[in-house]
Amino acid sequence: MMRTRPLKVALLGCGVVGSEVARIMTTHAGDLAARIGAPVELAGVAVRRPDKVREGIDPALVTTDATALVKRGDLDIVVEVIGGIEPARTLITTALEHGASVVSANKALLAQDGAALHAAAEKHGRDLYYEAAVAGAIPLIRPLRESLAGDKVNRVLGIVNGTTNFILDKMDTTGAGYQEALDEATALGYAEADPTADVEGFDAAAKAAILAGIAFHTRVRLDDVHREGMTEVTAGDFASAREMGCTIKLLAICERAEDGASVTARVHPAMIPLSHPLASVRGAYNAVFVESDAAGQLMFYGPGAGGAPTASAVLGDLVAVGRNRLSGATGPGESAYAALPVSPMGEVVTRYHISLDVADKPGVLAQVATVFAEHGVSIDTVRQQGKDGEASLVVVTHRASDAALGGTVEALRKLDTVRGVASIMRVEGE
Numbered sequence: 001m002m003r004t005r006p007l008k009v010a011l012l013g014c015g016v017v018g019s020e021v022a023r024i025m026t027t028h029a030g031d032l033a034a035r036i037g038a039p040v041e042l043a044g045v046a047v048r049r050p051d052k053v054r055e056g057i058d059p060a061l062v063t064t065d066a067t068a069l070v071k072r073g074d075l076d077i078v079v080e081v082i083g084g085i086e087p088a089r090t091l092i093t094t095a096l097e098h099g100a101s102v103v104s105a106n107k108a109l110l111a112q113d114g115a116a117l118h119a120a121a122e123k124h125g126r127d128l129y130y131e132a133a134v135a136g137a138i139p140l141i142r143p144l145r146e147s148l149a150g151d152k153v154n155r156v157l158g159i160v161n162g163t164t165n166f167i168l169d170k171m172d173t174t175g176a177g178y179q180e181a182l183d184e185a186t187a188l189g190y191a192e193a194d195p196t197a198d199v200e201g202f203d204a205a206a207k208a209a210i211l212a213g214i215a216f217h218t219r220v221r222l223d224d225v226h227r228e229g230m231t232e233v234t235a236g237d238f239a240s241a242r243e244m245g246c247t248i249k250l251l252a253i254c255e256r257a258e259d260g261a262s263v264t265a266r267v268h269p270a271m272i273p274l275s276h277p278l279a280s281v282r283g284a285y286n287a288v289f290v291e292s293d294a295a296g297q298l299m300f301y302g303p304g305a306g307g308a309p310t311a312s313a314v315l316g317d318l319v320a321v322g323r324n325r326l327s328g329a330t331g332p333g334e335s336a337y338a339a340l341p342v343s344p345m346g347e348v349v350t351r352y353h354i355s356l357d358v359a360d361k362p363g364v365l366a367q368v369a370t371v372f373a374e375h376g377v378s379i380d381t382v383r384q385q386g387k388d389g390e391a392s393l394v395v396v397t398h399r400a401s402d403a404a405l406g407g408t409v410e411a412l413r414k415l416d417t418v419r420g421v422a423s424i425m426r427v428e429g430e
């Protein structure tokens with residue numbers, strides 16, 4: 001039965017995502033009301049620039065005083081699409097204190113302060129939903145938190161940043177270098193004027209922290225995530241990857257240790273076999289591969305950014321939270337009961353592709369192989385190409401710990417016959 005009193009929704013931020021949320025709320029008002037069981041009414045929109053013309057939004061709803069808006073006390077749901085840590089954190093906390101449930105798309109804030117925000121939501125008996133915070137339109141939070149709640153997730157391996165996937169895909173398909181591909185991404189609007197958050201992996205690391213926390217029922221903060229950007233990936237790395245039947249992706253990897261006693265979360269570029277489903281994720285698309293005990297392998301794919309796709313995830317949360325409001329219930333909150341320790345990067349075990357520039361003379365290969373053996377790192381393949389007394393040596397290892405590999409590389413650098421370590425790339429997804 002339809003309730004006639006509408007659910008009052010306030011929007012914090014009316015940029016690319018917020019304006020799409022408002023548009024869909026208006027154009028799909030009838031369907032949303034039928035799905036929730038009550039109409040939803042836009043009760044206020046907090047913006048920074050009030051004079052900007054916002055099509056479809058009643059100017060009387062627009063305010064620059066976000067604090068007063070969230071303190072009104074009659075709001076059912078506050079949608080936060082401002083991003084960043086402050087003032088978003090204070091506004092969300094204040095909204096919860098004043099009785100509203102919150103839908104947020106704020107990955108940085110959730111990755112940094114998720115536990116405190118969940119605690120505030122629980123204290124006030126309200127919901128905190130954030131499907132849009134990870135991989136835009138792709139349903140991930142709800143599948144991990146609800147659909148897979150009866151399973152045991154062991155691994156989440158994903159491309160969760162569209163900008164970097166666009167750049168790496170360009171480098172792969174055209175042979176372009178990093179800068180050339182970045183320039184194209186900027187010209188096409190995929191990369192921001194300051195691309196640091198994307199290309200240095202900060203954006204993906206925040207998403208990895210959120211995914212790992214939910215997947216492993218453990219608090220994982222941004223600081224727990226090992227992060228390496230992709231600015232050092234070269235056209236030569238792609239050539240090496242191709243020789244191995246691989247491509248290179250910036251991956252967010254959240255793993256349960258083999259003994260199940262700890263977890264790790266990391267973001268870095270890695271080679272993956274062309275046969276892996278993530279290798280075929282092109283352009284600015286995102287995809288996340290989940291491995292669990294009972295379900296086996298699952299893959300989630302779609303647009304990870306953009307106004308309408310991100311608004312789709314926000315609206316899904318709005319419907320879920322609206323239904324909870326009407327039934328007087330709250331949805332699932334934080335689940336961190338497992339409280340597994342998050343291990344440092346040194347304990348991560350994977351395979352490596354190492355390119356060395358060496359002197360081409362008798363005994364060099366033996367010397368290099370000895371260093372690997374001394375550090376307990378087993379070699380899978382070695383390929384050497386010599387030219388004018390110098391050679392390029394490519395070593396692919398079996399699985400080894402990051403600490404053991406780090407020690408190996410440090411020792412290799414000290415050998416007179418090793419002129420340089422040209423590149424080190426992890427090999428994942430095998």
Ligand code: HSE
Nearest residue numbers: 160161162163304305
């Ligand atoms: N900048 C991100 C990306 C989208 O390129 O995927 C927002 O997280």
